[in-house]
Structures are given as C-alpha cells and as structure tokens.
Amino acid sequence: MTSAAYLTIGPVQLVLAALLLIVNLGLSAWLRLGLERSLLLAAVRMVVQLLLVGLVLQFVFALNRPLPVLGIALVMACLAGIAAVNRTRRRFPGVMWDSLLTVVTAAFLVTGASLLGILRVRPWFEAQYAIPLLGMVLGNTLNGISLALDRFMEGAASNRAGIESDLALGAGRWEAAHGLVRDSLRTGMIPTVNAMMVMGVVSLPGMMTGQILAGAKPTDAVRYQIVIMFMIASATALGALGVTLLAFRTLFDGRDRLRTERLVRVDGGRRRG
C-alpha cells in the first residue's frame, strides 16, 4: 500500500489518541469509580491485540495463498463459537461443540456463497475480501447464536412445568418445544432486524465508515454495506436455527422427555462483550 488514499496513522498519533483516555481516568478518579485498573488493562489489551492482528493479517495478505486464509478464518470462527457460549447463563455437555459447528457452518456457507456467487471475488481466497467479510458475519452470528441459545436454555428451565405438562398430555417433544424454539429464533434475530431498521438513519455502520475513510465513494460504500447486511441477516438466522435445534436434541431426548438436569447454571457467566 504505497499510495494510500487515506492518512496513515503514526506512533505519535496513536499516543495522542491514547491521551483521550485521560477523560475516563479523570472521571474514574474524581468520582471514585475504581475503574482505573480495568480501564488501563482494557486499553492495553485492545492496543496489543489489534497491533498483533494487524501483523498477522498483513502476513496472511502478503502470502495470498488459500491455506493461511482458511486457517485464520477457522481460528476466527472457533473464537466466535466459544465467545457465543461464554455469554450464556447456562451450559449443557457438548454445548461448545454445538456452538462451534453452528458458527462455522453458518458463517462459512454464507460468506462462501457471497464471495463466489455475489461479489465474484477471484480468487476466492483474496484475503482483502474474505477476512473482513467473514469477520463481520462472525461477529453478528455469534450474537444471534448466543441470544438464541440463552433464550432456549432459560426457557426450558423456567417453563419446565408447562413443557412437561404438555408432554404428560401426549405432546411429542417437538410439539412441546416448538413455541420455545420460535421464541429463541425471534430473540436471536431481533438485533439484526433492529440494526437494519435504523441503518443509515440513526447509525452509520462501521464498515461503511471505514471504507469512506479509506477513500471509497460513499455511494460505493453503501452498496458494500447493503450486501454485508444481507449476509449478516442470513448467517444469523442460520446460526440461531442451527444452535437451537442442536440444543433441542440435547434437552429433549428421544423418549420425549425434557432433560433439564443436563443444564448447569454458570454464575457470572453473563459477560457483555
């Protein structure tokens, strides 16, 4: 990138930007919020993680070969799968595998189809397209999966009596669960629907803003945003559906029983990313 269409940011500018944190630190000290340590730790983590990722991506971009791109995509997907489960309030054995399988399948299917069929990127592993698009899809799919999964497990636990009363009256496991499955899917998809509703009016999405900063024409940038939003919507729906069905298979067994004893509560598991 020799003739960049944007201002490059040097180390001095990074330090200047870091000075903005003085506002937070000052507030925290003045109001005794006790946040200084976490603020500093978070800031340092953010800087180190991003600088490292920048180096790794630069390296992968320079190689421009399919295997490293696929490798880094897989690592990203696995981290997303783990993060999705870490935000839920309950677990069951195998939930991590369910989440990983769903994230990888949904994100790879949708990103792959879009790279090959819609954007027609040649070669498909062109890292400039594959990695950022996958990253955006993963970030949102992980939200959808985690919300749907959390809703499903919470619903099974809190409405156990209602579900079992249906089972006792002769409902099959699917008949007893389908209301809960529907709720879980709806919960998983709400953030995407909301985001699409206000996009461009209340919020200017990050990717579009980034492209504009990098010199792209706003009219081109919004087209990318439209494509990515449709990708996100379908991957989130697939992810929410996949993970809910897999959780259903564990919590409702083949003898049409609700197995809430397989759920374990995690205290403090509700970390917000």
Add this chain to the structure above:
Amino acid sequence: MATSDSTPLLHADGLHRTIQGRTLFDAFALRLAPGERVAVTGPSGSGKTVLMRTLAGLEPLQAGDIRFLGRPLGSWRMPEYRSRVMLLAQRPTLPEGSVEDAVRAPFAFRAHRGRAYRPEAALALLERVGRGRAFLDRATETLSGGEAQIAALLRALLLEPQVLLLDEPTASLDAAATAAVEALVAAWLEQAGGRAYLWTSHDPAQVARVSARRLQVGPS
C-alpha cells in the same frame, strides 16, 4: 386391544431410583387392574412424585420394568403411551388464554388425532361440579389454585385416558375444590370400563375415600 381381566392395565416390577446417593424406591412393584382405585402413600420426600413421573415416562428408568396393556414401555411411542397413561401434576400449569383454549389445545397433538374437542363433553363434566359455560370463558390467569386444578383435570379427562396418575392433586386445595376433583375423577372412572387410577395423598381420610387398596413408597 383385547384386555382380558387377567391382564393388568399397568404393570411395574423392580422399579428402582437413586438420586444423589439417596434411594427413593427399590424393587417397587405395581399391578393396576381395570376398574381399580389405588392410593400411593408415603411420607413427603419419599419419592411419590418421582415414582409417578417415572410411570408417566418423564423420568429415566434406572432399573425395572414397566408394561402397559402387556407391552413394555420401550415399545410404546411415548406420546401415544402418555395419551393413555396420563399424569396430573400437583401444581397445575395452564397456558395463557381462556380455560376453553387451554383444554382444547392438546387436541392438536398428533397423539390425539382422530379426536376432536367437544364443548358439550366439557360442559357435562363441569356440571357435575356445579360450574358451567362461564368457567370455560374465564382467563386462566384469574383462576384460584383450586379452579386451576379443576381446569387441568378437565383438560386431562377430555382426552379420555385409560389410566390416571394423580400426584397429590388436592394437596393445596380447599375442601370444596377437593370434593370437586374427587367427583370429577369418580365420574371419569364410571364413564367407561377398563379405566383405573393411582392417587398419591398424605391425607388418610382422602385415601380412605378414593381408594380400595394402598401401596406404600419409601420407609413404612
């Protein structure tokens, strides 16, 4: 369904359940013949509820054998089995909406295909406990505990099960609601041959009223 009098409706043998190292019941046996009224008694915490849930197929069976109409539990499709051997829980759970919506809903389950909800059947049962059309129109959220249990029992009876597993159905009800529940169950039993029930209770007077035979769970 050739059920001769010698074939029990529900037959259980050697039922065993241990939860967290505590044995609730061991070598429990049961033979429920058509027309029988059997009480299951035992101190609270003795595993009566787990036993009833086990017989309804809602709990895993650790050891033992359950047969319905001579066929082992494992060979029944569970929704089919539970549509005939029906559990009524101690605390009723009804969906939002009217009582009529609640009692009509299970007719949509595949296990009940071929059956249809008939309001006149519901009204006939309600009449026996001094209630009518207005009860069906009530919102389930406004029902008292006793009324909710009557609605839950009505819902089960309309599906015409052959065996009822009644798990302390009147434990938290007043005398009037208790009498209504007992009257409804008695009406269901008389309505057709080949029916029977198990009733758990810790009230000796009720046990004497509703049963002809007693089974003990846990330490006697």
